[in-house]
Amino acid sequence: MTIEVQGVRRAFGDVLAVDSISLTARPGEVTALIGPNGSGKTTLLLMLATLLVPDQGTIRVAGLDPVTQHAQVRAQIGWMPDGFGTWDALTVREVLHTVAAAYRMPADRARARTDELLHTVHLADLADRRARVLSRGQKQRLGLARALINDPHVLLLDEPASGLDPRSRIELRDVLRSLAAQGKTILVSSHILTELQEVADRAVIVARGRTIETQNLDADFVSTASASWRIDSLDGDRLATWLAEHHVPATRVGGGLTEVEVAGEENAARLLADLVRDGIRITAFGPSQGALESAYLAATQDRR
Ligand SMILES: Nc1ncnc2c1ncn2[C@@H]1O[C@H](COP(=O)(O)OP(=O)(O)O)[C@@H](O)[C@H]1O
Numbered sequence: 647m648t649i650e651v652q653g654v655r656r657a658f659g660d661v662l663a664v665d666s667i668s669l670t671a672r673p674g675e676v677t678a679l680i681g682p683n684g685s686g687k688t689t690l691l692l693m694l695a696t697l698l699v700p701d702q703g704t705i706r707v708a709g710l711d712p713v714t715q716h717a718q719v720r721a722q723i724g725w726m727p728d729g730f731g732t733w734d735a736l737t738v739r740e741v742l743h744t745v746a747a748a749y750r751m752p753a754d755r756a757r758a759r760t761d762e763l764l765h766t767v768h769l770a771d772l773a774d775r776r777a778r779v780l781s782r783g784q785k786q787r788l789g790l791a792r793a794l795i796n797d798p799h800v801l802l803l804d805e806p807a808s809g810l811d812p813r814s815r816i817e818l819r820d821v822l823r824s825l826a827a828q829g830k831t832i833l834v835s836s837h838i839l840t841e842l843q844e845v846a847d848r849a850v851i852v853a854r855g856r857t858i859e860t861q862n863l864d865a866d867f868v869s870t871a872s873a874s875w876r877i878d879s880l881d882g883d884r885l886a887t888w889l890a891e892h893h894v895p896a897t898r899v900g901g902g903l904t905e906v907e908v909a910g911e912e913n914a915a916r917l918l919a920d921l922v923r924d925g926i927r928i929t930a931f932g933p934s935q936g937a938l939e940s941a942y943l944a945a946t947q948d949r950r
């Protein structure tokens with residue numbers, strides 16, 4: 647049930663929305679598609695969802711070709727577009743019944759599936775509310791339930807965490823993790839670097855329609871890859887002087903915090919030891935960026 651994308655390109659007139667994107671998303675994993683606005687994420691997802699045809703390259707979704715095996719691909723995927731659409735007059739339950747009907751699900755099956763999904767996305771209490779009154783986080787969860795109605799093996803989610811408050815984001819993360827644990831293949835986009843950090847197993851970074859880098863997001867990655875570290879000290883002025891004397895690039899970010907540029911955790915550990923040895927009182931020392939942010943900044947450097 648893998649997603650395989652090889653050298654895919656798609657233009658709209660003279661706008662090259664996707665220039666050359668390649669990626670693999672595996673079952674049981676959450677793969678994050680990360681890139682700034684306009685980098686081609688939505689265009690790529692539309693091609694995976696059979697809603698747009700690539701000009702070049704190959705796509706396989708669960709071994710199927712979205713261009714020639716349209717209906718079979720659609721049966722395998724759940725698609726959650728960016729934005730909720732115009733279902734506002736229906737209740738939460740009606741939205742899901744309507745989608746189930748579109749899949750020609752028998753009414754009793756549709757009811758059972760709806761109840762199950764309302765539970766999965768924590769919307770059971772709101773089943774009879776109009777979709778209009780839902781908060782953004784609740785609407786996103788309803789969108790996810792909608793994408794899950796046909797129990798797809800592959801989930802394509804466009805910016806599902808966009809605009810969510812921290813609690814909703816954690817709930818989304820938990821739902822996605824449990825879906826991945828069931829063996830689903832999940833590809834989820836975001837233009838916000840840190841948004842998917844806790845949920846994704848792997849990040850594919852895209853910029854200007856091209857794959858820039860693929861990064862595994864294991865636990866060690868944050869500290870080993872970080873090139874920028876945050877130091878909190880009781881002796882801010884002495885720290886500044888020390889760093890200047892030792893030619894360590896540093897920026898005071900206020901509130902006693904200083905950001906230093908030191909590549910990798912070996913060098914960071916040495917710096918910390920030196921500072922402590924010289925009597926500078928450190929209260930906190932850690933990577934200043936998350937894993938995705940480091941990879942993203944490294945990958946998009948000098949590409950402007
Ligand atoms: N239907 C379209 N017609 C013309 N240009 C488009 C169309 N869809 C997307 N684009 C352009 O393609 C580029 C990539 O867009 P998109 O895939 O939406 O990026 P993202 O989702 O990463 O923000 C942008 O420059 C966008 O303006």
Ligand SMILES: [Mg+2]
Nearest residue numbers: 687688689728
């Ligand atoms: Mg988009």
